[in-house]
Amino acid sequence: MDQLDYLEAKSIHILREAYREFKNLCMLWSIGKDSTVMLWLARKAFFGHAPFPLVHIDTNYKIPAMIDYRDRMAREWKLNMVYGQNTEALKNKMTFPDGAIDRIACCKALKSEALKHTLSGEWTRWRMNHETGEYEEDSNKEPYTGVIVGARADEEGSRSKERYFSPRDKQSDWDVDDQPPELWSYYKTDFAPGTHVRIHPLLDWTELNLWEYIQREQVPIIDLYFDQGEGTRYRSLGCLPCTLGVQSTAKNVDEIVEELRSGKFSNVAERSGRAQDAADGNSLETLRRDGYM
Amino acid sequence: MTEMATRKSEERMNLVIVGHVDHGKSTVIGRLLADTGSLPEGKLDQVKAMCERNSRPFEYAFLLDALKNEQSQGITIDTARCFFKTEKRHYIINDAPGHIEFLKNMITGAARAEAALLVIDAEEGIQENSKRHGYMISMLGLKQIAVLVNKMDLVKYEQTVFEKIVKEYSEFLGHLGVHPTAFVPVAAREGDNIASSSLRMPWYEGLTVLGQVDSFTRPEGNLDQPFRLPVQDIYKFTAQGDDRRIVSGTVETGTAKVGDHVIFYPSGKETIIDSVERFNAPETTEVHADEAVGITMSTEIYIKPGELMCRADELKPNVGRRFRANVFWMGRAPMIAGKQYKLKIGATKVATELAAVESVLDASELESNHNKQLLDRHDVGEILLETHRPIAFDRRNDIEPTGRFVIVDDFEIAGAGVILERVTETDSIFDRQIKQREFSWEAGEVSPADREQRFNHKGKFIIVAGEPGSGRRNLAKKVEKHLFDQGFNTYYFGITNQFGDLDQHGTIGTIQRDRQIEILGELARIMTDAGLLFITTLTDIDEFDLNKLRKLNEPNEVFIVSLGDPALGSSAIDVQIETDPETDAAVRKVVDELTSQQVFMDFSI
Numbered sequence: 001m002d003q004l005d006y007l008e009a010k011s012i013h014i015l016r017e018a019y020r021e022f023k024n025l026c027m028l029w030s031i032g033k034d035s036t037v038m039l040w041l042a043r044k045a046f047f048g049h050a051p052f053p054l055v056h057i058d059t060n061y062k063i064p065a066m067i068d069y070r071d072r073m074a075r076e077w078k079l080n081m082v083y084g085q086n087t088e089a090l091k092n093k094m095t096f097p098d099g100a101i102d103r104i105a106c107c108k109a110l111k112s113e114a115l116k117h118t119l120s121g122e123w124t125r126w127r128m129n130h131e132t133g134e135y136e137e138d139s140n141k142e143p144y145t146g147v148i149v150g151a152r153a154d155e156e157g158s159r160s161k162e163r164y165f166s167p168r169d170k171q172s173d174w175d176v177d178d179q180p181p182e183l184w185s186y187y188k189t190d191f192a193p194g195t196h197v198r199i200h201p202l203l204d205w206t207e208l209n210l211w212e213y214i215q216r217e218q219v220p221i222i223d224l225y226f227d228q229g230e231g232t233r234y235r236s237l238g239c240l241p242c243t244l245g246v247q248s249t250a251k252n253v254d255e256i257v258e259e260l261r262s263g264k265f266s267n268v269a270e271r272s273g274r275a276q277d278a279a280d281g282n283s284l285e286t287l288r289r290d291g292y293m
Numbered sequence: 294m295t296e297m298a299t300r301k302s303e304e305r306m307n308l309v310i311v312g313h314v315d316h317g318k319s320t321v322i323g324r325l326l327a328d329t330g331s332l333p334e335g336k337l338d339q340v341k342a343m344c345e346r347n348s349r350p351f352e353y354a355f356l357l358d359a360l361k362n363e364q365s366q367g368i369t370i371d372t373a374r375c376f377f378k379t380e381k382r383h384y385i386i387n388d389a390p391g392h393i394e395f396l397k398n399m400i401t402g403a404a405r406a407e408a409a410l411l412v413i414d415a416e417e418g419i420q421e422n423s424k425r426h427g428y429m430i431s432m433l434g435l436k437q438i439a440v441l442v443n444k445m446d447l448v449k450y451e452q453t454v455f456e457k458i459v460k461e462y463s464e465f466l467g468h469l470g471v472h473p474t475a476f477v478p479v480a481a482r483e484g485d486n487i488a489s490s491s492l493r494m495p496w497y498e499g500l501t502v503l504g505q506v507d508s509f510t511r512p513e514g515n516l517d518q519p520f521r522l523p524v525q526d527i528y529k530f531t532a533q534g535d536d537r538r539i540v541s542g543t544v545e546t547g548t549a550k551v552g553d554h555v556i557f558y559p560s561g562k563e564t565i566i567d568s569v570e571r572f573n574a575p576e577t578t579e580v581h582a583d584e585a586v587g588i589t590m591s592t593e594i595y596i597k598p599g600e601l602m603c604r605a606d607e608l609k610p611n612v613g614r615r616f617r618a619n620v621f622w623m624g625r626a627p628m629i630a631g632k633q634y635k636l637k638i639g640a641t642k643v644a645t646e647l648a649a650v651e652s653v654l655d656a657s658e659l660e661s662n663h664n665k666q667l668l669d670r671h672d673v674g675e676i677l678l679e680t681h682r683p684i685a686f687d688r689r690n691d692i693e694p695t696g697r698f699v700i701v702d703d704f705e706i707a708g709a710g711v712i713l714e715r716v717t718e719t720d721s722i723f724d725r726q727i728k729q730r731e732f733s734w735e736a737g738e739v740s741p742a743d744r745e746q747r748f749n750h751k752g753k754f755i756i757v758a759g760e761p762g763s764g765r766r767n768l769a770k771k772v773e774k775h776l777f778d779q780g781f782n783t784y785y786f787g788i789t790n791q792f793g794d795l796d797q798h799g800t801i802g803t804i805q806r807d808r809q810i811e812i813l814g815e816l817a818r819i820m821t822d823a824g825l826l827f828i829t830t831l832t833d834i835d836e837f838d839l840n841k842l843r844k845l846n847e848p849n850e851v852f853i854v855s856l857g858d859p860a861l862g863s864s865a866i867d868v869q870i871e872t873d874p875e876t877d878a879a880v881r882k883v884v885d886e887l888t889s890q891q892v893f894m895d896f897s898i
Contacts, residue, residue, distance in 0.1 A: 001514065001583055003305060012585035013543045016525045020598065044572045047539060047587055049530045078533065154376070163401070181397035181623055181706050183404035183433065185543070186637050186699040188706060208303075217573060261303075 004213050011038075011201040012045040013185060014164055015148070018199045019051065021189035022146025026082070026119070029054040031066040032237040033221055034150035036073075037210050038202055040219045042148075043077070053127075055144075056083040057118060059110035060090050061097055061239040069222045074128050081128040082138055084118025086110050097241045110239075119144045119196070145191065148199045154206045166198045167191060208260045215253045227251050235265070304382040306511060309403040311430070312412030313420040317443040320481040321412055322375055322386055323353025325502065328488035331377035332356065353482060357388070381507045396429075396671055397623045400709070403430060408437035408474075408509040410502070415454050415478070416447045419462055427462070428654075428673060431471040432619060432711055434693050437509045438473040441502060445494065446480040452496045475505050514582030519607035520547030521687070521695045522586070523639030524557070524600045539570050539587040540602065542640060544580050545694035547607070549588075551578040554605040557596045558685035559612045560835070563605065567591040599641030601685040601695065610685045610695065611715040615648065620700070621673045624707025628668040628676075628700070634707075635804060636680055638698035644681040644804045645700065646722055651675045668708070675713070679722050681807050682837050688714055727844055744824035748782050749894045752821035753887070754846050755828045756839075759856030761796075764874040765830045768854070771880045773828050781893070783826040788813075796832050810838050814845025821849035826892075834858055839865050852890070854883055 001009070018025055027042060027050070029035045042050045056070060074081035089095060089109045096106035117123035120143045127138035151162055163179055165187035180188040191197055202210075214221055227233040232245035248264070250256045259265050312318045326332050336356065344351040357375070375386045387402035403409060409430050413423050430438060440462060448454040455478045466473060477486055478497050485491035488503045500508060525542035529535075549555065553566045569577050570587035580586040588602075601610055622628050628647055636645035652661040653674040661675075668674045689696030689711040700708035745751055755772070759765035766787075773785035788796045792809040813829070820827035831838075839861070843851050855866045856874055868886045870879050887893065 009585040
């Protein structure tokens with residue numbers, strides 16, 4: 001087995017463990033490469049099926065191609081596709097693009113808050129009806145007690161402290177300083193009522209591993225990651241106003257792999273194009289303690 | 294694909310670094326990062342300049358502070374990771390906190406590692422945590438260990454100091470069966486023997502720390518050991534016309550292939566591997582250690598998640614309810630006798646109790662205390678555990694991955710351990726409890742014989758076992774009605790009134806259900822003692838459940854009517870109903886058997 005085989009096997013084991021242990025399980029799908037690989041791994045783990053809802057938090061400011069891609073894949077793979085949104089903040093124009101609040105506060109409102117209340121079932125969930133191809137209000141309002149997330153330890157400092165199975169309390173807070181032990185293949189799958197567990201099958205993967213895997217498996221990835229001839233591409237996807245492309249002429253997966261291995265990005269952090277990280281030295285840990293993914 | 298696309302992914306190795314507080318772990322890591330050029334550009338100069346501004350001497354440990362931004366109390370709170378790279382491979386160092394309060398974090402870090410660096414201060418020598426960490430590392434099963442005797446500059450690079458520590462610590466680890474790969478004398482602050490050989494210690498001829506980690510090998514899957522596949526789940530996804538029934542899990546050790554004769558433990562069910570299922574991968578007929586696999590079987594056998602799949606031609610696992618183990622305890626509340634815990638081993642979960650503490654090890658002195666009867670937080674003990682139903686396992690010395698477990702207390706993983714051996718189950722906690730109950734049972738002035746005289750029959754616990762839809766409930770009710778009309782004292786107990794899990798498919802072996810069985814058994818003991826013909830229905834009842842009910846119902850007896858419950862072995866059945874259970878003939882068959890077993894007084898029929 002090579003490095004990718006080990007990573008794949010471990011991720012599959014974690015996904016199967018999650019599927020067995022959590023009755024109300026969902027997977028967060030951000031449409032980006034990480035969670036798309038994670039979705040692919042789920043189809044590996046469950047032999048072509050993705051037997052739980054895929055939840056997307058739609059900030060309404062996502063790069064439009066992301067929504068098209070999401071719905072196309074949902075139809076093709078017959079996904080149980082669900083999305084949630086902070087409709088209040090959008091309606092009242094309490095967002096950064098509207099000039100009302102700063103970037104961090106915007107992330108908190110459109111992502112963290114929307115996520116928290118979508119997971120808990122307090123806010124409306126929209127679910128794809130495969131017969132009509134349209135989204136409808138989801139009648140299932142039960143809170144998700146297990147949430148599969150594509151966080152990686154190498155992304156930045158706070159994620160390196162994560163567990164594969166990471167408990168969140170009733171307020172979705174993460175107690176970084178008092179985490180459960182994790183050893184061998186035994187994880188925290190027992191939880192008190194009202195709490196939930198985040199599950200991280202990609203914790204050990206690096207950005208390069210992901211692209212190598214996409215290359216090996218030919219995972220269909222959204223083409224925003226590739227240069228379309230303008231000399232720029234996205235390295236990390238997010239909201240249009242806060243996500244910058246990078247200067248790169250990588251036009252396909254092979255070229256991205258090479259760029260990460262030995263090319264211009266072999267020593268540059270992946271999230272360098274995310275403006276909210278720069279806004280506050282510790283922002284991602286602050287956001288994560290607060291429920292951000 | 295291009296040529297570069299086919300290149301193998303770069304090799305990566307997880308290291309854990311442990312040691313007593315202030316023995317210099319952070320300095321070692323800072324040095325490793327700096328000397329391998331793994332620091333972000335300008336970081337070293339930045340930290341040096343900061344030290345100069347604050348007029349404090351530069352320390353490599355400050356680099357980590359600057360990198361991790363998490364050292365609020367001057368101690369590493371959690372396992373955090375640092376990355377460095379040599380020509381051979383990429384490394385991830387899990388920096389495990391030395392402080393005892395964070396033992397569970399240290400364990401988490403060490404459990405993810407493939408090799409360990411253990412740091413000991415040359416001047417302070419072996420301290421409590423040097424020993425405790427050595428013990429944890431041995432229990433976790435790490436085989437590749439380099440002991441770094443640090444701060445050699447403080448002892449003037451004296452060979453005798455180094456050798457004294459080597460001797461003492463080797464002896465300590467030797468008791469645990471651990472043999473370090475190497476001892477390296479280093480002065481991390483000065484860089485001696487970290488990346489390049491020290492000129493100040495010409496007497497040391499071994500590898501540098503970097504040379505040592507590069508000489509570690511990635512542990513390969515245990516292909517040569519017997520095949521062990523803990524069954525994580527059994528899938529039957531019906532979506533899009535998929536009718537495969539796939540047994541899935543991660544292979545711990547060994548190999549198996551299509552056509553192999555396999556046995557599931559503890560049920561003992563046997564079958565043949567029919568196919569290996571994969572998604573978006575070339576077809577294969579074999580599975581190997583470390584792979585997350587899916588397998589279909591040539592026959593439809595009744596097995597459940599949590600069982601251990603083994604090959605019939607290889608070493609059999611142990612099956613039992615009692616074993617001796619080494620356990621370390623991390624829970625805030627101590628581990629005590631008389632309390633029910635959850636044991637997770639392989640893919641199974643089962644209720645467990647502490648049967649006895651044989652000794653508690655004082656990790657600092659490595660002396661055993663034989664008087665203690667509980668495990669406090671951070672204790673390491675040799676204990677006897679008893680589970681509420683049989684489990685399959687191996688001795689840790691035979692097959693490591695299937696010989697280790699964790700103990701859950703109140704939602705948290707509170708203990709972890711390795712199995713030393715199976716112990717026979719005579720005088721189990723369960724047996725003792727029943728003996729105790731019978732010994733102190735307070736009876737009234739009416740004896741069972743008096744009741745028999747009056748009622749014209751014995752008390753009996755009648756179980757009608759069958760799958761949902763088999764007609765089990767209707768048969769049970771008809772038997773009740775028939776017996777009642779004959780003038781007997783009988784009661785049909787609708788099982789779902791109290792215990793939903795006992796009449797449902799797929800709940801067998803769960804802790805909740807095991808608990809329900811126990812309560813039902815106690816209830817039956819009272820009802821049969823009252824002289825009743827106590828009738829109920831069960832689904833998915835196996836031999837073990839049945840024995841438990843029999844014991845709990847003692848001194849009265851259980852009578853089994855089976856409608857073909859697949860979990861039930863044939864030996865235990867009193868009446869097998871093969872015809873339509875909702876006919877009078879079926880009722881007649883049950884009553885005839887009760888008659889022939891002399892449940893009724895002769896004249897009453």
